[in-house]
Amino acid sequence: MMQAVVQLAYVVATALFVFALHWMNDPKTARRGVHAGIAAMVLAVLATWGLPEIVHHGWIIGAIALGFVVGVPLSRVPLTAVPQRTALSHAFGGLAAGLVGTAKYYLWLGEGPENLTSFRMLAIVAEIILGYLTFTGSLMAAGKLQEIKLIPQRPVTYPGQNIINIGLLGVAGAMGVALVVSPTASWAAILFPVIIGLALLFGVLLIIPIGGADMPTVIAILNSYAGLSAVAMGFVLDNKLLITAGALDGSSGLILAIIMCKAMNRSFTNVLFGAFGQVQQQKLIGEQKTYKAEAPEGAAQVLEQANLVVVVPGYGMAVAQAQHKVRELYDQLKKRGITVKFAIHPVAGRMPGHMNVLLAEADIPYTDLVAMEEINPDMPQCDVALVVGANDVVNPAARYDKASPIYGMPIIDADKARTIFAIKRSKNPGFAGIDNELYFADHTWMLFGDAKNVIGDLVKQLSGASGH
Ligand code: NAP
Numbered sequence: 001m002m003q004a005v006v007q008l009a010y011v012v013a014t015a016l017f018v019f020a021l022h023w024m025n026d027p028k029t030a031r032r033g034v035h036a037g038i039a040a041m042v043l044a045v046l047a048t049w050g051l052p053e054i055v056h057h058g059w060i061i062g063a064i065a066l067g068f069v070v071g072v073p074l075s076r077v078p079l080t081a082v083p084q085r086t087a088l089s090h091a092f093g094g095l096a097a098g099l100v101g102t103a104k105y106y107l108w109l110g111e112g113p114e115n116l117t118s119f120r121m122l123a124i125v126a127e128i129i130l131g132y133l134t135f136t137g138s139l140m141a142a143g144k145l146q147e148i149k150l151i152p153q154r155p156v157t158y159p160g161q162n163i164i165n166i167g168l169l170g171v172a173g174a175m176g177v178a179l180v181v182s183p184t185a186s187w188a189a190i191l192f193p194v195i196i197g198l199a200l201l202f203g204v205l206l207i208i209p210i211g212g213a214d215m216p217t218v219i220a221i222l223n224s225y226a227g228l229s230a231v232a233m234g235f236v237l238d239n240k241l242l243i244t245a246g247a248l249d250g251s252s253g254l255i256l257a258i259i260m261c262k263a264m265n266r267s268f269t270n271v272l273f274g275a276f277g278q279v280q281q282q283k284l285i286g287e288q289k290t291y292k293a294e295a296p297e298g299a300a301q302v303l304e305q306a307n308l309v310v311v312v313p314g315y316g317m318a319v320a321q322a323q324h325k326v327r328e329l330y331d332q333l334k335k336r337g338i339t340v341k342f343a344i345h346p347v348a349g350r351m352p353g354h355m356n357v358l359l360a361e362a363d364i365p366y367t368d369l370v371a372m373e374e375i376n377p378d379m380p381q382c383d384v385a386l387v388v389g390a391n392d393v394v395n396p397a398a399r400y401d402k403a404s405p406i407y408g409m410p411i412i413d414a415d416k417a418r419t420i421f422a423i424k425r426s427k428n429p430g431f432a433g434i435d436n437e438l439y440f441a442d443h444t445w446m447l448f449g450d451a452k453n454v455i456g457d458l459v460k461q462l463s464g465a466s467g468h
Contacts, residue, residue: 002052009047010241016040017248027356027366044241079358080318083216083351087142090219090226094134097229098196101127104236105192113184121183123235125176129169129199130229136203138222144207145215155211165205172198206272214271216351217260221272223253256352263346265398265408289437291427294445296454299421300461306383309333310375312343312412313355315431316389316424320451326388327362329455332462341368343375343385343412345393376413385417387438389451391430394438406432420444423454 017040023033049060070092077085101124108115143151175195179188210218227250234242261268303309311330317323333340342364348355359369379385387394394414397404414420415438422439425448429435438444447454 002050006047006050007240009043009050010244013040013043013047013241014244016043017245021248021252027360044245048239048241079354080350081146083219084142084145087138087145087215087219087222090222091135091138091142093226094131094138094222094229096131097226097233098128098131098135098199100233101131101236102192102196109184109189116183118180118183120236121180123232125179125195127229127232127236128196129172129176130225130232132196132199133203133206134222134225134229136200137206137225138203138219140204140207141215141219141222144210145219152208153211156208161205161209165202168198168202168205172202210272214266217257217264217266217271220253220257220260221268224250224257225253227251227253260347260352263352263410264406265410289440291439291446292444293448294421296447296457296461299445299447300458302419302421303333303338303384303386303458304336304462306333306338308339308341308378308382309384309386310341310343310379310382310414310417312345312348312385312387312390312394312414313359314345314348314388314390314393315350315354316391316451318349318354318358318389320389320453322388322451322455323358323362323364325452325455325459326359327364328459329462330364330368332459341370341375341378343372343414344369345372345390345410345412347409348390348393372410372412376416379413379416382417383419385414385420387414387420387422388455389424390414391424391436392432392434395430395432395434395436396438397434397436404434406434414438415441415444418443421447423447423449423451425450 016036020033020037020040023029023036025033045064048054049057054060074085074088104120105116105124105128108120140151144153147153172195175191175198179191179195182188207218227246227248230246230249231243232246234240234244234246257268257271261271311326313323313326317326330340342355342359344355346352349358356366356369360366385394390412392398392406392409394412395404395406396411396415398406398409398411401407420438420441420443422444424446439446447458449457
């Protein structure tokens with residue numbers, strides 16, 4: 001009877017996980033999606049706890065308490081640190097899968113070799129390889145994103161690197177096959193920890209050649225590895241919910257990685273082996289051309305005269321936490337009957353949906369957030385493009401400069417607007433490490449400074465003006 005209740009709870013939890021993903025597709029239903037995901041996870045834990053074979057309840061309570069101790073502080077990181085926070089979660093997931101696989105192997109070995117069937121062994125080998133490589137790979141990714149000093153941000157490459165990496169994984173795989181074929185051979189117990197060691201090493205080597213700029217995409221790929229290791233764990237533990245939830249995790253991670261690659265016009269292999277962001281060989285156009293700087297007073301006057309203002313937010317808006325000031329500016333412009341739209345590039349910021357989340361936080365109506373493909377045809381009619389801490393996503397070099405690392409990446413056509421105001425703190429390049437000719441264009445004026453301060457100054461100018 002209990003078994004039937006648990007299986008029913010698993011079906012409901014699976015359905016909730018599917019709906020959670022579906023609802024997260026749209027900002028209007030995203031909150032409901034998060035709640036559905038939480039409900040599904042709580043149901044999954046409670047149902048599994050109810051299984052008759054679970055007798056040591058103290059361990060479960062201890063594990064849940066430990067999870068809270070780690071999880072609650074992790075949930076409080078700022079939005080800009082969410083990619084590394086997510087990487088840490090994958091590291092924990094991978095480690096859990098690896099440890100469960102290891103424990104099950106030694107338990108079954110101790111209980112009698114007949115327990116180690118080829119099928120179980122296959123599932124264990126897949127689980128430990130994927131689990132442990134996800135563990136170290138995700139830790140490295142989190143370290144790179146957090147800019148931890150010990151871990152180099154730039155890609156580290158050496159001759160024959162890909163051959164060494166693939167060779168290492170091949171050796172681990174071959175050893176795994178040997179274990180599947182003869183799980184009880186005398187050498188099997190020696191081979192098992194060697195496979196673990198190779199998987200741990202592979203996770204580190206996999207991330208070393210990848211630059212910081214590609215980390216968010218790599219994290220999505222690691223997400224799918226963690227999901228696949230959960231699927232294997234489901235087969236090891238004969239738990240159907242782990243199989244379905246792991247498959248959802250694995251496929252959604254892969255789909256997200258593909259979406260991000262498409263939005264940056266990069267291929268999977270280019271992300272994994274491209275060593276993007278390694279050298280800054282491009283010529284610095286800043287050396288021969290000069291910027292024109294404008295003061296907030298002048299910019300506010302131009303903004304007041306506009307019919308259509310398109311705000312192009314980027315990573316700098318997130319760093320400055322300028323979204324609330326942007327909202328005030330939006331209100332000021334709307335008050336004057338000016339149409340204000342936000343141009344949302346799919347990879348603006350450091351994670352998909354980054355700009356949507358920030359602007360939603362400041363209560364900017366979703367209807368004024370316009371996707372890149374939809375806003376671009378309107379850009380020639382735009383009086384002012386206000387670039388707020390965006391750089392790569394408005395770099396025209398992506399259209400024609402074949403030597404540019406962002407060549408082919410679709411961009412927001414900010415350069416087609418009549419006037420461009422670009423807010424950033426310095427002349428430093430963006431994430432791809434390249435200069436942006438948009439800033440030197442005849443119709444571009446730079447508003448140098450922290451985005452929150454500059455927008456605050458613009459608001460002051462406009463609110464002061466409206467007071468007269
Ligand atoms: P970006 O190219 O990284 O440029 C951000 C700009 O913001 C910088 O040039 C910086 O200039 C400025 N900035 C930083 N802090 C600021 C502050 N407090 N106030 C004002 N300006 C500030 O950003 P992006 O245009 O949003 O492009 C995103 C990049 O990330 C793309 O290359 C994309 O491929 C990559 N990426 C994104 C994702 C994703 O999922 N969103 C995933 C992987 C990679 P200063 O230092 O001069 O201020």
